[in-house]
Amino acid sequence: SSELTQDPAVSVALGQTVRITCQGDSLRSYYASWYQQKPGQAPVFVIFDKNRRPSGIPDRFSGSSSGNTASLTITGAQAEDEADYYCHSRDSSDNHGVFGGGTKLTVL
């Protein structure tokens, strides 16, 4: 299966740590990449694998992977981290990309 499953919504208190997860069979073969999207804006690449981040993305964002589950962790969440987060991977059987359904992160 090429589906990636994410929790629809997650909340975190300001300054606390939050983990956003993504599950799917393709994650056993490929690492996930993660994207942040704020209202009315294009998605922004946040991280791939554990720590391949573009310049400008704070190191409070980290990734991890185990079995069929990938995780994005925000350590010390800030108000500006409130956004939708999408995971992405590749389906090896058909060689096409796939996105998770997205997680809406609320920072309280």
Added chain:
Amino acid sequence: QVQLQESGPGLVKPSGTLSLTCAVSGGSISVSHWWTWVRQPPGKGLEWIGEIYHSGATNYSPSLKSRVAISVDQSKNQFSLRLNSVTAADTAVYYCARNYGDSEGDWLDPWGQGTLVIVSS
């Protein structure tokens, strides 16, 4: 730094063909990357459409494969999307993006700003 810009009609009639172009600036499209189209219906999540290599090789989403074609024009440093037999369900913001990848997986960066296409008579 590489920038991408989508362009094309913002309104397409039902059963017609959606055509968009992604112009690449700040770098050559003829490098070792795949170039990708992604869409997002209003209020919904991201959907991967397909990708093309500068050689013309393509991969498509199984759910759209029968209706979609992606092409590349190296002389103009751009790539294009065509989606035929459109319906209201194809109304979405369409994004283009550069794909970085290796044997461990891939990621999309940067993205264009996106262009809204509405399917309506």
